[in-house]
Amino acid sequence: MRHIIAVLLENEAGALSRVAGLFSARGYNIESLTVAPTDDPTLSRMTLVTTGNDEVVEQIKKQLNKLIDTVKLLDLSEGPHIEREMMMVKVRAERQDREELKRLTEIFRAKIIDVTDTSYVVELTGASKKLDAFIDAVPEGLIIEVVRSGPTGIARGEKGLSL
Amino acid sequence: MSEAGVELSGAEIVIQALIDEGVEYVFGYPGGAVLHIYDALFKRGALKHILVRHEQAAAHAADGYARATGKCGVCLVTSGPGATNAVTGIATAYMDSIPMVVLTGQVPTPFIGSDAFQEVDTVGITRPCVKHNFLVKDVKDLAVTIRKAFFIAMTGRPGPVVVDIPKDVTDPNIKIPYVYPREIRMRSYNPVEKGHLGQIKKAVDLMLAAKRPVFYTGGGVVLGEGSAQLTELVHATGFPITSTLMGLGAVPMTDPQFLGMLGMHGTYEANMAMHETDVLIAVGARFDDRVTGKIEHFCPHAQIIHIDVDPASIAKNVKVDVPIVGQVASVLADLLRLYQERASKSSEPPVAQWWAKIAEWRAVNCLKYDGSGPAIKPQYAVETLYKVTNGELYLASDVGQHQMFAAQFYPFDKPRRWINSGGLGTMGYGLPAAMGAQLAFPEAQVACITGDASILMCIQELATCQQYQLPIKVLLLNNGYMGMVRQWQELFYESRYSHSYVDALPDFVKLSESFGHVGMRIERPEDLEDAMREAFAMKDRFVFMDVIVDPTENVYPMIVAGKGHHEMQLSPSHSDRELA
Incomplete structure (x- = not known):
């Protein structure tokens, strides 16, 4: 099963490599990993997406918690949560395809953020599945480049993952 | 002491912090990146430094000290090869959860990342085999980082902590007020005390x-x-x-x-x-x-x-x-x-x-062995060791058959007496670990049980034992093989003894004597007990007992890899018995 795990880490040099090293050393799957500072500059927040059976994911969470730099951890998949990922797609937009691509952009509530005579860059935010769907919807052969941020997430309701 | 307002350099802070931490021994080896620290050590006195002959032994000796005492082991090595040599010892401690603080020198901060002389990414190399590690980039962080290192190493599930210190951070000309924090709190690290x-x-x-x-x-x-x-x-x-x-x-x-x-x-x-x-x-x-x-x-x-x-x-x-x-x-x-x-x-x-x-x-008497032949059986050697020492030893072990025989035939009645590399299985561990134990307990009987392959992996420490007059007794069960490798090759590779024969062994008696120690060679079962008594009677001497044992003896019982607990293999002397 797919799990999306949020981790608050001390904003120390090397904290990210401790997490990455843990996954490679113990052979855990890692689909994506994003990290950035929070409103508290001493803390970084990491979101990672992993897959595995219940025992493996339980062990992953324990091992993450065991890292000295880990302050708090929450498995967002265990409760109601919102997941968002940002994607930019560069597409070939020749004359005959421009309208179709604009329509797709509207349907997905995406934005065209760069235009040339022959290309668009489309920005799209949403759950990862929605981004997958957009990529599938673009007519074959038009995609030049895809860049995705990896998912981030937040739990619903008033409780927050903070100190 | 650590009254506020004393101005110290980074190098002096390192030494003073260790003193304030109550450290008794530092096991180390000097080099370029730690010269400021060694100079501060020289000037300050008050801290006993044990000069090993290879950084691996510094880590093992600190580890042996920690296992024997329950205190934190400390070692100090230089950057680059000093640090990489220590890695085997750090990994050994990590696998067995031994509290240890390893101070490593590093090239000056402006040179980090430039492939400078004796530079290596110590924090990166040691990351998978430490409980935690630090790179100290500012002298102002030095005291608190060392305090944190001891706190992390000693609490919760213990383990080694590396503190990597660039040379400029220990600059003797830059002095700052020194205060050693007594209490340390870390919001990200709160080990559990009571059970639910x-x-x-x-x-x-x-x-x-x-x-x-x-x-x-x-x-x-x-x-x-x-x-x-x-x-x-x-x-x-x-x-x-x-x-x-x-x-x-x-x-x-x-x-x-x-x-x-x-x-x-x-x-x-x-x-x-x-x-x-x-x-x-x-x-x-x-x-x-x-x-x-x-x-x-x-x-x-x-x-x-x-x-x-x-x-x-x-x-x-x-x-x-x-x-x-x-x-x-x-x-x-x-x-x-x-x-x-x-x-x-x-x-x-x-x-x-x-x-x-x-x-x-x-009643199966699974440890039974056939001791009737003319050769000394390794089991008999361990039984004799037990008898001669009344079971009172601090016994450090290397890795292999002798380690298993010791575990089977030397019943320890107290904790912290059996000092061996269980998780990593590090050959070469025994002798330096015995040094750590002997330094911790100068009056106690400390021995190292070893094999002819293991002992050669840290044999240089015979010099350290001489320098500090450590009266360790080495019991070498010499079978001329890497015994455990040979056993597996016999059992699972149709006796193809691929590179498990230790050809060209030194004369261990002469070797020991050349380092100023007493060497003994024992070849007959009937001589063994008297020889051991003679060895242990030399209370202030390091004695190396080269005991020639039956080269074909195997360790039994054995559970072959992939089998369950109920599928044990007993020694051939049990072959007449049907097991449950």
Whole structure:
């Protein structure tokens, strides 16, 4: 099963490599990993997406918690949560395809953020599945480049993952 | 002392922090990046430094000191090769959860990343084999980082912590006010102390209903100072107990309730009890593959209670029914109290039928060996060692057959007496670890049991032993082979002894003498006891006993990899017996 795990880490040099090293050393799957500072500059927040059976994911969470730099951890998949990922797609937009691509952009509530005579860059935010769907919807052969941020997430309701 | 306002350089801070931490010995080796620190050490005095002959030995000696005393081991090495040489010792300590602080020199901060002379990414290289590590980039962070390193190394599940210190951070010309923080709090690190009482009650329920219970205990009991509590609990319950290699001595091995070590070379009765048990009480043990055998066959009838300070250790390899996270000593004390409140006061011996079954297994006499030939059997050598030393040794071991024979034939009655590399299995560990133990306890009898292959991996430490006049006794079980490799090749590779014969061995007597020690060569069983008594009578000398043993002897019982506890192989001297 797919799990999306949020981790608050001390904003120390090397904290990210401790997490990455843990996954490679113990052979855990890692689909994506994003990290950035929070409103508290001493803390970084990491979101990672992993897959595995219940025992493996339980062990992953324990091992993450065991890292000295880990302050708090929450498995967002265990409760109601919102997941968002940002994607930019560069597409070939020749004359005959421009309208179709604009329509797709509207349907997905995406934005065209760069235009040339022959290309668009489309920005799209949403759950990862929605981004997958957009990529599938673009007519074959038009995609030049895809860049995705990896998912981030937040739990619903008033409780927050903070100190 | 550390009164506020004293101005110290980074190098002086390192030394003063170690003094304030109560450090007795630093095991180290100087080099370019730590020269400022060594100069401060020289000027300050007040801290005993032991000069090893290779950085691997610095880490092993600090580790041996830590295992023997329960205190934190400390070593100091230079950047680059100093640090990489120490890595084997750091990994050894990590695998066995030994508290250690390793100070490594680093090239000056402006040079980091430039492939400078003797530069290596020490933090990167050691990351997977430390509990935590630090790179100190500012002298203002030095004292608090060293305090944190000791705090992390010693608390929770202990382990090695590396502090990497660039040379400019120790600049003798830059002085700052020094204050050593007594208390340290880290919001990201809060080890658990007490176990959850609800969980402990569940454990008591299981224990009271058990028909075939067994304690399975490990190094965590020794590390967590839980020996007294465990021994009391074992006696109060009347249950049998087995131990891992790392836990030997936590409960007296001569206790009638002790079944011997379990696992790959464990006793028949211990492994059969594991296979038949209905309630397994695991304490400070980690279900290592050398202990469990094939995991599908592991304790097939048991409900499992697991007490450990590290939550990540629980349910890692084996599913657990009652997990209890907490300090072993504290949890065992609670467990004993709750058990005694509820246990019946009848005079019936508890689980008598279970003990009757165990008596049958014991009658197999699984450690029996054929000692009739003219050669010295390694088992006999260990038995003689036990007899001569009254079981009172601090015994450091290298890795291989001799290690298993020691675990089987030298029953330790106290914790911290058996000092060996269990998890990593590091050949070369024994001699430097014995140095650490001997320095910690100058009056105690300290020995190193080793093999002809292992001893050569840190043989340079004979010089250190001479320099500090360490009266260690080395017992070399010399079979001319890498015995354990040879055994596996005999059993699983049709006796193709690929590179396991140690050709061109030195004359160990002359070798020892060349370092200023006493060397002895013993070849006949009838000479062994007298020779050992003579060796141990030389109380202030390092004595190297080169004991020529039967080169074909194997370690039994054995659970072949991929087999279960009930599928043990006994020695050929048992071949006439049908086993259950």
